[in-house]
Amino acid sequence: MRTMLPAARRVRARRGQATLEAMMMMGFLLLLVFGLMHLVMFAVTRYMVQYAAFAAVRADVVGNSPQIAAEEVMANLNWYADEGGEMPVTVEWGLKGFTSGFYVKTRVPFGFPIYEYLEPEGIEIVAFAPTNTQSDRPSGGDND
Numbered sequence: 001m002r003t004m005l006p007a008a009r010r011v012r013a014r015r016g017q018a019t020l021e022a023m024m025m026m027g028f029l030l031l032l033v034f035g036l037m038h039l040v041m042f043a044v045t046r047y048m049v050q051y052a053a054f055a056a057v058r059a060d061v062v063g064n065s066p067q068i069a070a071e072e073v074m075a076n077l078n079w080y081a082d083e084g085g086e087m088p089v090t091v092e093w094g095l096k097g098f099t100s101g102f103y104v105k106t107r108v109p110f111g112f113p114i115y116e117y118l119e120p121e122g123i124e125i126v127a128f129a130p131t132n133t134q135s136d137r138p139s140g141g142d143n144d
């Protein structure tokens with residue numbers, strides 16, 4: 001013959017189960033939120049690196065320093081600011097297929113300390129912007 005638990009005991013047992021279920025779901029929800037936050041930060045950084053490559057090409061076309069132009073763009077987005085460091089930006093001229101242009105590279109500190117197989121400096125993001133120089137362009141620009 002079964003003995004019935006008193007009503008107060010049954011309610012307390014259910015309340016403990018609900019708390020446990022809520023805590024398990026909170027862990028999953030926090031993992032989801034922070035994972036989404038990492039993906040958005042990665043997408044924004046990728047967009048800014050592509051814009052830095054465009055700025056480097058434009059600066060080169062008008063006769064300015066591509067390195068300074070790319071660094072100025074990336075200065076608006078510095079994931080290393082809390083460590084007192086600068087976001088490393090590398091600008092290199094190169095070829096992609098038959099197209100010449102500038103590669104802009106930077107490293108972002110995503111995934112630490114979650115992923116142990118990443119390089120210590122973070123994930124490298126590379127963007128390429130093509131350029132074309134005209135050897136016979138008029139001295140006054142396109143308006144002559």
